[in-house]
Structures are given as C-alpha cells and as structure tokens.
Amino acid sequence: MxxxxxxxxxxxxxxxxxxxxxxxxxxxxRLNYGTADVRGGSMAPTYRLGDDVFYARVDGGEVRRGDVVLFSAPDRYPGGGLVVQRVIGVGGDRIVCCEGEGSSRRLTVNGRALEEPYVKDGDVNGLVPQRYDVRVPQGRLFLLGDHRLNSRDSRFFADDHGGTVPVEAVRGRVTEDRLxxxxxxxxxxxxxxxxxxxxxxxxxxxxxxxxxxxxxxxxxxxxx
Missing domain, CATH: 1.20.58 (Methane Monooxygenase Hydroxylase; Chain G, domain 1)
Known part of the structure; x- marks a missing residue:
C-alpha cells in the first residue's frame, strides 16, 4: 500500500x-455582523459619544418596537454615516405625544402608555413643544433617540411621512448577543x-x- x-x-x-x-x-x-462608533449624544445614556455598538445585519421588516437600529437617511443626515435611534412605532401603529403632565408624561402607542426607562432624565419629548399624532404607514418606522433633548429624530421631519423612515433604510439591529x-x-x-x-x-x-x-x-x- x-x-x-x-x-x-x-x-x-x-x-x-x-x-x-x-x-x-x-x-x-462580515455579512451578518458589524460594529459602529457612536458619534453623537442622541442615544445617551444608553449609548454615549465614542461608544462602540455591535449590530446584526437584519432586514428592516424584522425589527420590533424597542429595538435600537442603525439606518441610513442621507437626505436627512448629510455625510452618509449610519444613524442610531430606537424604534417606537412600526407600520400601522399610532404614536401620540404626550399624555400626562411633568414626570408622568408618556407617549402612547395604539392608545397605551409607553414605559421608557431608557429615556434620559425621564423626559419623553424634550424641547419639542407641540403634540404630535402619527399613524405609521406600512413599511415604515417611527424612530426617536433616548436623549430627547438632544436628538434630531422623527419628530423633526413631520412633513415627510410623519417623520417615519422606510424599513429599507435599516442596516442593522444593535444586539448584545454574541453567540x-x-x-x-x-x-x-x-x-x-x-x-x-x-x-x-x-x-x-x-x-x-x-x-x-x-x-x-x-x-x-x-x-x-
């Protein structure tokens, strides 16, 4: 042999x-995961300036309320970088701000008060004085930063589909799961x-x- x-x-x-x-x-x-550095304070205290976030590349249709996502919206945020914000509403949801007064103020999603322990200082709407009432179109997402006093998010683009972004803009979902x-x-x-x-x-x-x-x-x- x-x-x-x-x-x-x-x-x-x-x-x-x-x-x-x-x-x-x-x-x-490379295809399924990525990392990005936080370049602003809009997601504090959850993610602060300079933090690295780890994300899974997912289809925008897979994200749910409460997910933190990275998305691309060069028409709103020049420079071509990815933006990190939290999903508050998905297609079909009705988002209303705000119910209650002072520290008891809450956003409502489909008529139910939304508990947001991640919001900085418990301030759910920041400096935006007006109330808003948005019905999220199908295939789009309503997004807010966790630091409502320092976040240029869906509240500031009301004339464009109620401030929502298309699910196709999502590039990934922030995750702590490393398995x-x-x-x-x-x-x-x-x-x-x-x-x-x-x-x-x-x-x-x-x-x-x-x-x-x-x-x-x-x-x-x-x-x-």
Missing amino acids: DTGRGTLVTGWVMLAVGLLSVVASLGAL GVVLLAGAALFGLLLTLAGLICVLAGRTRRRRPAEFDTKLWPSHF
Whole structure:
C-alpha cells in the first residue's frame, strides 16, 4: 500500500476543507455582523459619544418596537454615516405625544402608555413643544433617540411621512448577543487548524513518496 499517496490525498482534502471553512466563516461574519462608533449624544445614556455598538445585519421588516437600529437617511443626515435611534412605532401603529403632565408624561402607542426607562432624565419629548399624532404607514418606522433633548429624530421631519423612515433604510439591529459570532469564530479557528494539519500531511506525503525511490537506488546501483 502506498502510504505516501494516501497521506498526500488526505492532506489535500483537509487543506481544501479547512480553507473553505475559514473563508465561509469569515464571509458569514462580515455579512451578518458589524460594529459602529457612536458619534453623537442622541442615544445617551444608553449609548454615549465614542461608544462602540455591535449590530446584526437584519432586514428592516424584522425589527420590533424597542429595538435600537442603525439606518441610513442621507437626505436627512448629510455625510452618509449610519444613524442610531430606537424604534417606537412600526407600520400601522399610532404614536401620540404626550399624555400626562411633568414626570408622568408618556407617549402612547395604539392608545397605551409607553414605559421608557431608557429615556434620559425621564423626559419623553424634550424641547419639542407641540403634540404630535402619527399613524405609521406600512413599511415604515417611527424612530426617536433616548436623549430627547438632544436628538434630531422623527419628530423633526413631520412633513415627510410623519417623520417615519422606510424599513429599507435599516442596516442593522444593535444586539448584545454574541453567540453567532462565537460560533463563526470557532468555525474559522477550526478551519485554520485543519488547514495547517492538511499542509503538514501534504508535506509528509510527498516526503514518504520520495523515500522508496531513493532507497531502491541505493540497493540496486546501476551498472550501465
């Protein structure tokens, strides 16, 4: 049995599978996840200036009320960067501001008071003096910052579909769940180790295939 050939074939298979695993895992990481730095104070105290946020790339139709999303709206925010805000309403929701007085003021969503423990200083509307009553069109989102005194969000674009943005503008949802990243990173590491093992097998297989020829030459020297 040609053990050198067997080792060589095994090595090439391991090398191919390992490289494929590395490329696929790193590609999946890039395709499904991303990071961004917070460049303003509109989401304080949840996310402050200079914080890094980790997000999963999702379709805008997958987000729900309360999610913090990154979206692109260059017509509203020149510069081409991603904007971080919180989803308050989705298609079909009615958003009304505000019910109650003082610290008891609340936004209502479909007639129910919205508890917002994440809002800075408990101020749900900031400096916007007027009430607003928005019916979110289907396929769009109503978004606000957590620091209502310092956020240029849906409240300031009432003439454009009630300030809402299309779900297609969403680029990702901020998440603390790292399980997917850990699994993909593990798969990439496994692929790297498999690639190295395959390379070792290939080198070993080539060495073994050379040795019989050298041995035969020494045993049976040519007389011609």
